[in-house]
Amino acid sequence: MRLMHTAVVTPVLPAMARGLKGHCPRCDQGRIFYRYLKVSPECPSCGHDLAQYPSDDGPAYFTILLVGHLVVAPLLLFPFIWKAPTYLVVPGVLIPLAVLTMLVLPRVKGAVIGALYALKVRREDQALHTADRLD
Numbered sequence: 525m526r527l528m529h530t531a532v533v534t535p536v537l538p539a540m541a542r543g544l545k546g547h548c549p550r551c552d553q554g555r556i557f558y559r560y561l562k563v564s565p566e567c568p569s570c571g572h573d574l575a576q577y578p579s580d581d582g583p584a585y586f587t588i589l590l591v592g593h594l595v596v597a598p599l600l601l602f603p604f605i606w607k608a609p610t611y612l613v614v615p616g617v618l619i620p621l622a623v624l625t626m627l628v629l630p631r632v633k634g635a636v637i638g639a640l641y642a643l644k645v646r647r648e649d650q651a652l653h654t655a656d657r658l659d
């Protein structure tokens with residue numbers, strides 16, 4: 525059964541904080557994901573339809589933005605990165621970056637779902653996106 529959107533909606537930042545923790549943006553109790561990045565069809569605690577929020581490529585974009593700009597760019601300021609042998613730098617940097625990215629991605633996806641919940645953006649609203657319209 526699909527719930528109507530008449531419930532009290534959480535403000536954007538608290539909803540994003542709930543999603544950041546991997547919790548349902550509505551009740552802050554149930555888990556958003558049933559596997560690494562798989563969104564539960566509905567909240568196991570309150571039954572809210574979590575699959576209706578089209579996070580799509582947003583979490584990947586914001587994760588790249590965060591990791592790339594807050595970690596990779598400052599890392600280049602340290603001389604050992606460009607003076608050390610490549611066979612040491614590449615695995616020594618790429619492996620921790622991959623681990624960091626894998627840790628950040630589900631949190632960012634939860635935050636994006638929280639923002640979409642608070643802003644009432646749902647998959648059914650995709651028809652309103654002018655780029656998706658057929659001529």
Ligand SMILES: [Zn+2]
Nearest residue numbers: 548551567570
């Ligand atoms: Zn819930």
